Amino acid sequence: MIQVKDLKFQYPGSDSLTLKGLDFNIEQGEIFGFLGPSGAGKSTVQKILYKILSGYKGEVMVKNKALNKWGKDYFEQIGVGFELPNHYLKLTGKENLDLFASFYKLKSQRNLEQLFEQVDLLDALNKPVEAYSKGMKMRLNFIRAIQHDPDLIYLDEPTSGLDPVNAQKIKQLILELKAKGKTIFITTHSMHTADELCDRVAFIVDGEIRIIDSPQNLKTKYGKEAVNVKLKTGENQEFPLKELGCNTEFLQFIKQGEINRIHTMEATLDEVFINVTGKSLGV
Amino acid sequence: MKHLFILAGTDFKLIFRDPSLRAFLFFPIMLFAIIIWFVPSLIEKYEILEDYIPLFIMVGAVENTQMFSFISSMVLIDEKETQVAQMYGIVPLSRIQFLLFRLLIPYSFTVLLNVILLLTQPFVHISFIYILLISILTALIVPAYVLGINSIVKNRMEGMIYIKAFNMLVLVPFAAFFVPENFKHVFGFLPTHWILQSIELVSIESPQNGNLLLFLLIGFVFFAGVIYWLARSFFKKHFS
Numbered sequence: 411m412i413q414v415k416d417l418k419f420q421y422p423g424s425d426s427l428t429l430k431g432l433d434f435n436i437e438q439g440e441i442f443g444f445l446g447p448s449g450a451g452k453s454t455v456q457k458i459l460y461k462i463l464s465g466y467k468g469e470v471m472v473k474n475k476a477l478n479k480w481g482k483d484y485f486e487q488i489g490v491g492f493e494l495p496n497h498y499l500k501l502t503g504k505e506n507l508d509l510f511a512s513f514y515k516l517k518s519q520r521n522l523e524q525l526f527e528q529v530d531l532l533d534a535l536n537k538p539v540e541a542y543s544k545g546m547k548m549r550l551n552f553i554r555a556i557q558h559d560p561d562l563i564y565l566d567e568p569t570s571g572l573d574p575v576n577a578q579k580i581k582q583l584i585l586e587l588k589a590k591g592k593t594i595f596i597t598t599h600s601m602h603t604a605d606e607l608c609d610r611v612a613f614i615v616d617g618e619i620r621i622i623d624s625p626q627n628l629k630t631k632y633g634k635e636a637v638n639v640k641l642k643t644g645e646n647q648e649f650p651l652k653e654l655g656c657n658t659e660f661l662q663f664i665k666q667g668e669i670n671r672i673h674t675m676e677a678t679l680d681e682v683f684i685n686v687t688g689k690s691l692g693v
Numbered sequence: 694m695k696h697l698f699i700l701a702g703t704d705f706k707l708i709f710r711d712p713s714l715r716a717f718l719f720f721p722i723m724l725f726a727i728i729i730w731f732v733p734s735l736i737e738k739y740e741i742l743e744d745y746i747p748l749f750i751m752v753g754a755v756e757n758t759q760m761f762s763f764i765s766s767m768v769l770i771d772e773k774e775t776q777v778a779q780m781y782g783i784v785p786l787s788r789i790q791f792l793l794f795r796l797l798i799p800y801s802f803t804v805l806l807n808v809i810l811l812l813t814q815p816f817v818h819i820s821f822i823y824i825l826l827i828s829i830l831t832a833l834i835v836p837a838y839v840l841g842i843n844s845i846v847k848n849r850m851e852g853m854i855y856i857k858a859f860n861m862l863v864l865v866p867f868a869a870f871f872v873p874e875n876f877k878h879v880f881g882f883l884p885t886h887w888i889l890q891s892i893e894l895v896s897i898e899s900p901q902n903g904n905l906l907l908f909l910l911i912g913f914v915f916f917a918g919v920i921y922w923l924a925r926s927f928f929k930k931h932f933s
Contacts, residue, residue: 462782462933485785496776500710501703512699513784538710554780 495547782932
């Protein structure tokens with residue numbers, strides 16, 4: 411769906427490159443995540459891909475066509491959920507969505523009320539957006555991005571500003587979109603979101619991609635293939651996963667007292683990120 | 694065409710729901726009342742003011758453009774401040790279409806207001822073709838002003854400051870009315886100068902048609918250049 415080769419970009423007035431030659435592909439029907447701290451270049455990549463920023467160097471192909479060869483019909487096929495809520499505050503939620511739906515040839519194929527209901531906003535359908543909370547505006551951002559049934563969806567921090575219940579709802583909707591064959595490109599600094607949603611993630615730091623792989627592979631590769639057992643007595647021991655069932659030391663240990671917990675020693679995505687990039691996402 | 698009405702409808706909703714913008718819709722009514730009733734009674738009382746009739750007509754025509762210059766500027770500044778402008782960068786609408794659809798209605802309204810003002814002003818008779826040409830030219834202040842403001846400012850606060858500065862800039866060429874004939878065109882570097890010169894010519898009893906057409910032509914070319922240049926700058930900044 412998307413092929414990017416040696417993508418470079420420098421903001422006017424800046425003395426250094428924001429993107430320093432990125433290479434990545436996104437397959438049709440995939441959820442691909444860009445992970446990195448603020449200022450790493452995640453949003454810049456998305457802005458280039460949805461054609462808000464021009465003047466980049468390198469090759470960007472979308473649906474086997476160079477991005478700069480796409481005309482305004484490109485926008486029929488993409489949906490964008492921005493990082494921050496951006497709506498007309500004096501208009502109602504419905505008026506906001508109706509306005510932007512009117513620009514698409516395929517008109518809104520999705521029922522507006524159904525969309526509002528899916529994100530628990532039905533009661534606020536006819537309320538002015540200035541009366542919405544930040545979380546409500548973010549959910550409105552999300553349904554605006556998908557209301558015209560695009561094939562390619564760009565989501566910038568899709569769960570930012572949402573409470574856990576609504577964040578879970580949005581994640582579920584993203585997975586439903588994937589099940590329908592939509593290609594989704596997420597940028598986030600939430601490892602938890604990336605871990606739950608993405609088929610593959612790219613770690614981006616200082617305008618460079620350090621690694622691309624599936625969250626599971628990364629966690630396994632950078633974690634220990636071992637289990638940690640903790641007994642209620644407080645005793646704690648690690649055992650290799652290999653031939654665990656035949657490991658007499660392990661079997662003796664778990665018989666020796668009541669078990670408090672057993673867990674695998676795979677790394678969290680946060681730990682992998684720090685390991686690979688040497689930086690924390692809190693930066 | 695559908696988009697033109699949808700966007701115009703949205704703009705009017707935004708204007709009517711914002712008390713600070715809604716109040717500005719009454720500005721032309723006040724202006725008409727001043728030009729049609731107040732100024733004639735003033736001239737009747739103080740005959741010396743008769744010499745300034747062209748000036749009153751100029752002020753009326755230029756100030757008529759200020760309602761939509763202000764309102765449309767503020768609507769677009771709000772759009773930028775709330776980052777809604779980004780949305781227009783990712784919908785199947787070209788930037789030229791966006792601009793045309795946003796500014797055509799304010800521009801057309803302003804042309805209409807000036808046609809009505811120049812037809813109803815009680816001071817001099819102006820032929821309809823000149824009224825139309827002058828109104829079409831004068832209303833070009835609206836897109837130039839809106840694009841100029843929105844190419845510079847980032848938020849409403851900055852907008853208010855620059856709007857004051859632009860108001861003064863638009864009015865600077867009025868000074869030509871008070872300088873000797875030889876120095877009149879010293880203000881020709883501002884496009885509004887050519888509007889004012891055209892209005893002054895049609896306001897005197899025997900306008901020199903040749904000069905009038907030349908002033909109008911310079912005005913149109915000047916505004917076309919300014920609007921083109923400002924639109925390029927606007928496109929670079931508004932959607933990102």
